[in-house]
Amino acid sequence: MCATLIGGMDRLKRDYINTARNSGVDLKVFTGKENRIADKVGNSKLVIVFTNKVSHAARREVMSYAKANDIPVQMLHSCGVSTLRQALDGFNA
Template sequence: MTLLVVGGNERMKRDYINLGKEKGYKTKVILNMSSKALKDFGSPNAVVMFTSTVSHKLKTVIETQAKKKNIPVIRHYNN
């Protein structure tokens, strides 16, 4: 199973990947909007989005792709 983590803290990227590996997921992390964000999306089984640290544009792009491919999006807002 693959998991895509969108947003979060740059220093925590390695922790997101390791935590996913512990749970049995191959994990990709997209922290910022870039020209390759759409290419990096791929076809994960689920998307976890930290909405407080994601730009509106990146949020829209990821949600649109997930909807097209019928992939569940788990949103988390942290203060």
């Protein structure tokens, strides 16, 4: 399964990817500083947004894309690795 993470901390990017890989998920990570994030989401089965680390404009763009393409979105305030693990485990359950 492919998922996309929007937000989070740059220094944890590798940890996010490794945590997802351990759950059997291929994770694309965008910390929110990139332009035109929605174009890069692609064919993800899940979008996770860490709301405390992403701009309102980026969140709106991704939400609009996800809604148009019927992709489920999980919006979480915390941006820790354990929060990502819980989100992925909850989606796989």
